[in-house]
Amino acid sequence: MSTRDIDVQAFINRHPFSSYQWLVFATCFVVVLLDGFDTAAIGFIAPSLLKEWGVGKPALAPVLSAALFGLAAGALVAGPLADRLGRRIVLLGSVLVFGTACGASAFAGSLEGLAVLRFVTGIGLGAAMPNAVTLVSEFCPDGRRAFITNAMFCGFPLGAACGGFVAAWMIPQWGWRSVLALGGAAPFLLLFVMALTLPESVRHMVARGAPAERIRAVLRRIHASADDAANYVMTEAGAAHGGGFRVLFARSHVVGTLMLWLAYFMGLVIFYALINWMPILFKDAGLPARTATLISALFPLGGVGAILFGWLMDRYDANRVIAIGFALTAVAVFLIGQAAGSVGLLTVAVFLAGTLMNTAQSSLPALAAAFYPTQGRATGVAWMLGVGRFGGIAGSFLVAELSRRQLPFGQVFTVVAAAALVSTVALLVKLVSDRNRPSAGGPALRASVGMH
DSSP states (O other): OOOOEEEHHHHHHHSOOOHHHHHHHHHHHHHHHHHHHHHHHHHHHHHHHHHHHTOOHHHHHHHHHHHHHHHHHHHHHHHHHHHHHOHHHHHHHHHHHHHHHHHHHTTOOSHHHHHHHHHHHHHHHHHHHHHHHHHHHHTSOGGGHHHHHHHHHTHHHHHHHHHHHHHHHHHHHHOTHHHHHHHHHHHHHHHHHHHHHOOOOHHHHHHTTOOHHHHHHHHHHHOGGGGSOSEEEEEETTGGGOSTHHHHTSTTTHHHHHHHHHHHHHHHHHHHHHHHHHHHHHHHTTOOHHHHHHHHHHHHHGGGGHHHHHHHHTTSOHHHHHHHHHHHHHHHHHHHTTOTTOHHHHHHHHHHHHHHHHHHHHHHHHHHHHHSOHHHHHHHHHHHHHHHHHHHHHHHHHHHHHHHTTOOHHHHHHHHHHHHHHHHHHHHHHHHHHHHSOSSSSOOEEEEEEOO
16 A cells, blocks of 8 residues: 555646546536626616616615625625535535525515515525635646636626526516526526535645545546545645634735735626616616616626636736736726717627626636635635625615716716726735735645545
């Protein structure tokens, strides 16, 4: 029997990306896609709610933001839980919660009831996203981590875009409730597949001292040479900080943590301000409701550009790559406000802004996952997402307030564009901080699991 050790990350780096790793990727991609669909659905059904329930636009703000409060709560709780209990169990529970609550939302009879159900939906959605990102990241080889993680995260804007196209097709035929019913049914099919196929992160299992048989069973699916080991180990810089919040606020990480929070917060100000209110703003600018919905659906569709950013992040400084994306986003969002007089120009401007903004925003989870060590990775990613969700809440109320003040169409988009400049500055500050921090962030620890 062999007496050699296998370093789990070196093992993943050494072997080709296996069909089993692609299965993990595909499963988490669908989780994130459904997350995007359920999150954005409320914005696309908003005009129908205004018409059916006879309420004004400001009355919709609590409904539009209720899920965002839930998203924040779910992320803030789920990250520490996942670092303690594991990524798999928390991810399964989160899909169960958001599928059940979204399906129940289809039967809401009032704005208040819908707001409560959207809050519960948000708890499940908020818990799902960071754990999907963390799990995929921990199955990736170092040289392709940002590319693969960003490709998985593209499921979110694609799901949000699908929500727009599906809503434009389903609402005229079956009403707005059918969109929420679909958003509740699909997760249960996914949950069945996840329960049968989704593994726990091997990095997490080593960090928590899991039995070697469990680690071997997963690594064997990547390559058969995993059997040839006496111990499965992990040597990781930053591990000496401990787990959870101690990692986030260690001297070597605190500036980066705060800058990630600020960048993600401002990115979601933009995303939710536009995804929730563009159909209404375009309709008020004179576009037919269906046209307004279809053009708005192009905004989240542009997030597929994150695949290119992932490739760039694996080769150049990731902070600088994303900062450039946010700087260009500020220009593009401003241009939307100048294109109201032409459907063609407006369509191009929305797609361009969506490509840039969603590409930059979708790249931040991969940046965070690479920034934190395993013991605090789920907490770090989840708290960035959770704190950032308050930016989504602010964005929803921001446009409601700007509408109340009767700002012109162009000025609304100018105000929203300013948030992208703040994200740009935050990432440049993190870039400087990363260059100045010790590479190991303290003495590295070696986690070892003996054979049982």
